[in-house]
Amino acid sequence: MSGASPFALLGLGLGGAFVLSLLEQWVAGLRPAPFQLAREVTLTLRQPLRRPDTYDNVLFHLGPPLLVLSAVLALATVPWAPGFRGLDFQAGVILFAAALAYITPAIFMAGWGAGRPLAVVGGFRWLALMLAYAMPIAMVITAVAAPAGSLRPTDIVNVQHAVPMVLVQPLAAGLWLPAVMAVCFLPPFDLPQAESELGGGAFSEYRGLDAALISLAQRILLLAVSGMTAALFLSGWYGPLLPPALWMALKTTAVAALILWLGRRWPRVEIDRALSWAWKLANPLAIVAIALAGLVTLLFYR
Amino acid sequence: MAVAARPKLVRAVVVPDELSLTMWGQDPLSLGVKPTIAPGRAQRLVVAEPLPPQLASAFHDLRKDVPPGAAAQTVPAPLPARPEEHHDQKHHHDIEHHDGGHLEGHDHGDMMAIVGEPSSDGLLMEPIELQYGPLATALPGGLVLEVELDGDVVSRCTVEATLKIVPAPAPRRPLDPLTPVGWSALLDAVTEAAGGVEVAASTGWARLAAVEAERALSHAAWLRSLGRVLGWEAFVEQCQAAVSALLVARPQLPGGSGPVLAPPADQLGRAAPLLRGLWETVRDSTALRWRLSGRGRVPLLDAPGLQGPNARALGQPRDARSHDPLYADLRFRPVLEDAGDSLARTRVRAREALQAVELALAALERARRGSHPDPPAPEPTTPVSVEGPRGPLVAMQGEHGLKLTAPGTEAGLSAAGHAALEQEWSAALVSVASFDLSPWRVTT
Numbered sequence: 242m243s244g245a246s247p248f249a250l251l252g253l254g255l256g257g258a259f260v261l262s263l264l265e266q267w268v269a270g271l272r273p274a275p276f277q278l279a280r281e282v283t284l285t286l287r288q289p290l291r292r293p294d295t296y297d298n299v300l301f302h303l304g305p306p307l308l309v310l311s312a313v314l315a316l317a318t319v320p321w322a323p324g325f326r327g328l329d330f331q332a333g334v335i336l337f338a339a340a341l342a343y344i345t346p347a348i349f350m351a352g353w354g355a356g357r358p359l360a361v362v363g364g365f366r367w368l369a370l371m372l373a374y375a376m377p378i379a380m381v382i383t384a385v386a387a388p389a390g391s392l393r394p395t396d397i398v399n400v401q402h403a404v405p406m407v408l409v410q411p412l413a414a415g416l417w418l419p420a421v422m423a424v425c426f427l428p429p430f431d432l433p434q435a436e437s438e439l440g441g442g443a444f445s446e447y448r449g450l451d452a453a454l455i456s457l458a459q460r461i462l463l464l465a466v467s468g469m470t471a472a473l474f475l476s477g478w479y480g481p482l483l484p485p486a487l488w489m490a491l492k493t494t495a496v497a498a499l500i501l502w503l504g505r506r507w508p509r510v511e512i513d514r515a516l517s518w519a520w521k522l523a524n525p526l527a528i529v530a531i532a533l534a535g536l537v538t539l540l541f542y543r
Numbered sequence: 544m545a546v547a548a549r550p551k552l553v554r555a556v557v558v559p560d561e562l563s564l565t566m567w568g569q570d571p572l573s574l575g576v577k578p579t580i581a582p583g584r585a586q587r588l589v590v591a592e593p594l595p596p597q598l599a600s601a602f603h604d605l606r607k608d609v610p611p612g613a614a615a616q617t618v619p620a621p622l623p624a625r626p627e628e629h630h631d632q633k634h635h636h637d638i639e640h641h642d643g644g645h646l647e648g649h650d651h652g653d654m655m656a657i658v659g660e661p662s663s664d665g666l667l668m669e670p671i672e673l674q675y676g677p678l679a680t681a682l683p684g685g686l687v688l689e690v691e692l693d694g695d696v697v698s699r700c701t702v703e704a705t706l707k708i709v710p711a712p713a714p715r716r717p718l719d720p721l722t723p724v725g726w727s728a729l730l731d732a733v734t735e736a737a738g739g740v741e742v743a744a745s746t747g748w749a750r751l752a753a754v755e756a757e758r759a760l761s762h763a764a765w766l767r768s769l770g771r772v773l774g775w776e777a778f779v780e781q782c783q784a785a786v787s788a789l790l791v792a793r794p795q796l797p798g799g800s801g802p803v804l805a806p807p808a809d810q811l812g813r814a815a816p817l818l819r820g821l822w823e824t825v826r827d828s829t830a831l832r833w834r835l836s837g838r839g840r841v842p843l844l845d846a847p848g849l850q851g852p853n854a855r856a857l858g859q860p861r862d863a864r865s866h867d868p869l870y871a872d873l874r875f876r877p878v879l880e881d882a883g884d885s886l887a888r889t890r891v892r893a894r895e896a897l898q899a900v901e902l903a904l905a906a907l908e909r910a911r912r913g914s915h916p917d918p919p920a921p922e923p924t925t926p927v928s929v930e931g932p933r934g935p936l937v938a939m940q941g942e943h944g945l946k947l948t949a950p951g952t953e954a955g956l957s958a959a960g961h962a963a964l965e966q967e968w969s970a971a972l973v974s975v976a977s978f979d980l981s982p983w984r985v986t987t
Contacts, residue, residue, distance in 0.1 A: 261583075274551050277551065277553065281586055284612045285610065288611065358671040358673045362968055431774065436579065436680065437774055445581065452583060507777070507830055
């Protein structure tokens, strides 16, 4: 841990989740209502935990904390500002992808542990979706790391001080955005919960603290992927006049707003089509993106 | 948009459902709620009272799932003339033995197994059985789906409308709460036919305008429900704008025995451009085509009894309006599609919603001018029919009293069950939803 203390990271996660919830209301055309949001959290927390008639209660209750852990770990790898980052590893972006990978078992455990038909269907959907989208995420990370010659997020930000990566590698950015939307199980990729189809799906049986943890985890995840998108493609904290941290905050907010807005513009993607896109389109294009990244690196970054 | 102009909505479970509430004149938006079907996430419970007795048990279970601090709100509902008390007890029995009631099923057992064949590793084979309904689902409250899933593919599906009405029409009490104006117009017409009364010009046009305004509202509210099933918020908002405008122009059912009142023309006129925009979205949207095209296709041979928009989506010009001289005077032509899939059913309803407002406006203009085509001579023994939003409503005065039917209801339920087969669950649900089924059955 360097730069930021665990408490600062916790504050960032909780505060960021709250702000993103208000942003969600704004993007939905509603009036941001912080007190209503607080009431919603209070109502949720007042609910007693549910113990469904399932034979796997342990898995059921392990899902939400594992989801929060994965989200916080992903958040910790994001380079928020010079000197403010949680885990400044040499292979930080790989750690980010690894943190996202733990979301897969967390949601599957939630769906399976609930033992209800549509919850299980949600869990299986998620498993299939993440198997398909994990590869494009890893390949895009490799593609954007190539010009920096490093897997450290800070180095990737620094290599964009002149030109943001989204202009150099638009294909990689185009593959990254839907993949991280899917990771956050946000519309139009909210397949494991799909309220109107599965009534909450993998999370339908959660009440009280469990439900609050899942809601928190989803927003921290959105914060983490938005922050990492800003870092990998939008020059991170670089920008004129304003302080670096403010630039990063603005870019992160803009990415989060874009993700939320896009989710409202499209109907939910069917699982077969989502898988078809991933295997037949995103994965082959991700290989092309790596090849292009190599070419760009040789031509402009060496 | 200014912050103050934005609405402040809370998530609410609506009982029996959003479509019913709308058809009863309540706009969820004006109630300050955003409907959800996940009770655990609701901050409010909106209940249309009195609730049909058939839903009492499911509602009791649903209440247990809503957070304890969630506020409860009641709105008035026009309960039908005489709901049948001796309804099918089977669903209550099922629900009472589960904790939750609205989305039920058995424990998953061995989910990886393939139904009907032993797997090579000797694992137990077991399908997933699911009861979807009657409350807090994406379908109208009172509809129940009995589904068997093989993995996430529907291998068996039956659709049942659990709310039944025995026709005992008291004046101005709606028979089917989802089509109150249509049934009232029918009762007016059959009463006039039985008495040999010639309808005044203004009454005929006003009745036509009221029935068409109800059709526009029903189709727009149904499109909004479909948007929710698809998880397409932008489309839901577009539909909501049209629904709100149509609710203002909604025809009224007066007390006593007076005729159905015509909708106000200026307010209907404001809804027309919104419905045109909705139709253009449905016609042009690639995303909608991806989701609906080829899904839930029902060949005509498999569902010969289909009526209303579901038949017209199969290219069948079955429409009671085709034989009405008033509609002929308006140069009415039924909207037809020929694919017979979910997209065709959606396109028919979106186009019909716009057409309905245009017809209503033209009828009101004719009434203003006092024009009237030659009315057919009233014949007491001839069945009288009105084309409702879901198909024809038919009444006939016989020796043993009034006989009322809604042809095509059973065929629609059966076709929806067939349409869901061999599809992934979400596609199956969208296919069933695309039939716009009513949970109410008129039984004689």
